[in-house]
Amino acid sequence: DTGVSQDPRHKITKRGQNVTFRCDPISEHNRLYWYRQTLGQGPEFLTYFQNEAQLEKSRLLSDRFSAERPKGSFSTLEIQRTEQGDSAMYLCASSLSSLADDEQYFGPGTRLTVT
Amino acid sequence: DAKTTQPPSMDCAEGRAANLPCNHSTISGNEYVYWYRQIHSQGPQYIIHGLKNNETNEMASLIITEDRKSSTLILPHATLRDTAVYYCIVRAFNSGNTPLVFGKGTRLSVIA
Numbered sequence: 001d002t003g004v005s006q007d008p009r010h011k012i013t014k015r016g017q018n019v020t021f022r023c024d025p026i027s028e029h030n031r032l033y034w035y036r037q038t039l040g041q042g043p044e045f046l047t048y049f050q051n052e053a054q055l056e057k058s059r060l061l062s063d064r065f066s067a068e069r070p071k072g073s074f075s076t077l078e079i080q081r082t083e084q085g086d087s088a089m090y091l092c093a094s095s096l097s098s099l100a101d102d103e104q105y106f107g108p109g110t111r112l113t114v115t
Numbered sequence: 116d117a118k119t120t121q122p123p124s125m126d127c128a129e130g131r132a133a134n135l136p137c138n139h140s141t142i143s144g145n146e147y148v149y150w151y152r153q154i155h156s157q158g159p160q161y162i163i164h165g166l167k168n169n170e171t172n173e174m175a176s177l178i179i180t181e182d183r184k185s186s187t188l189i190l191p192h193a194t195l196r197d198t199a200v201y202y203c204i205v206r207a208f209n210s211g212n213t214p215l216v217f218g219k220g221t222r223l224s225v226i227a
Contacts, residue, residue: 004158033214042202042217043159056214091158093215104215106158 002026004107006092012113013082020078021110025094032075033104034067035091036060043091049075050097082114118142119203124222127197133190135221137203140184147208148179149215150188152199159202159217162188166208193225 005024013019025032030051035043046065048056051072061067064082069075079086089111093104120138127133139148149164163170163177165186170177176189190197202220207213 035214040219042200042219043215045214045216048214058214093158103161103164106160108156109158 004092004094004105006090006107006110008110009108010111010113012115015082015084015114017082018078018080019082019112020076021090021112023075023077023092023094023107025073025075025092026096026105027073029094029096029105030072031095031097031102031104032069033093033095034075034077035093037089037091037109038087046077046090079112082112084114087112087114118205118216119218121201121203121218121221123219124224126224126226127190127193129195129225129227130192133193133197133223133225135188135190135201135203135223136185137188138185139203139205142183142205143207145207146205148177148183148186149204149206150175150177151202151204151215151217152197153202153220154196154199162201193223195225195227197223198225199223 007022032049034046037043045058046061047067049069064080067077089109091109093106095102095104147164150162151159153159165177179186200220200222202217
């Protein structure tokens with residue numbers, strides 16, 4: 001399977017713990033996005049990378065959140081001192097900037113539950 | 116905020132055409148209409164996009180009104196596997212640095 005992959009698929013953690021999620025985009029895609037989705041809502045943008053550069057961050061991305069894409073390939077999203085309000089599905093998407101329509105391909109998501 | 120309005124839910128009989136409406140009355144001249152869908156417990160999946168002409172691909176057809184203020188996504192022969200939340204999104208073309216802005220979408224239930 002050459003689609004976007006995310007790991008883990010599910011994570012249960014206690015409030016106050018740190019968690020880290022990984023996203024592996026489609027191999028030739030240079031753009032990578034993180035979104036968050038809560039129950040009954042559509043996905044909300046968190047942050048975006050072009051290659052290794054983080055070009056945009058949503059106001060939703062508090063200082064407890066940090067994302068990296070060190071070599072322009074896989075990306076990690078870390079949440080420090082988790083809160084119950086962080087419980088959500090975290091989605092990763094990738095795209096290829098050379099394509100005019102820049103279609104975003106999404107991974108299956110990581111479902112985070114903070115107890 | 117999302118720039119589109121969609122009904123929260125619709126039902127469709129299996130084998131019939133599913134017609135999903137979307138209002139985007141404030142759409143700009145350089146903005147396209149995109150449709151994505153999200154099957155339960157999966158990430159969103161791209162379906163189709165268009166500017167002002169009707170578009171068709173192997174998954175669906177997109178009909179955009181002449182004034183571009185609304186559109187309809189048509190699944191010609193809905194199957195049970197088409198049960199999903201369908202999102203209509205307006206987005207400037209070639210705007211990879213602009214994230215997708217999702218609303219709540221339409222939950223389509225295909226009934227046997």
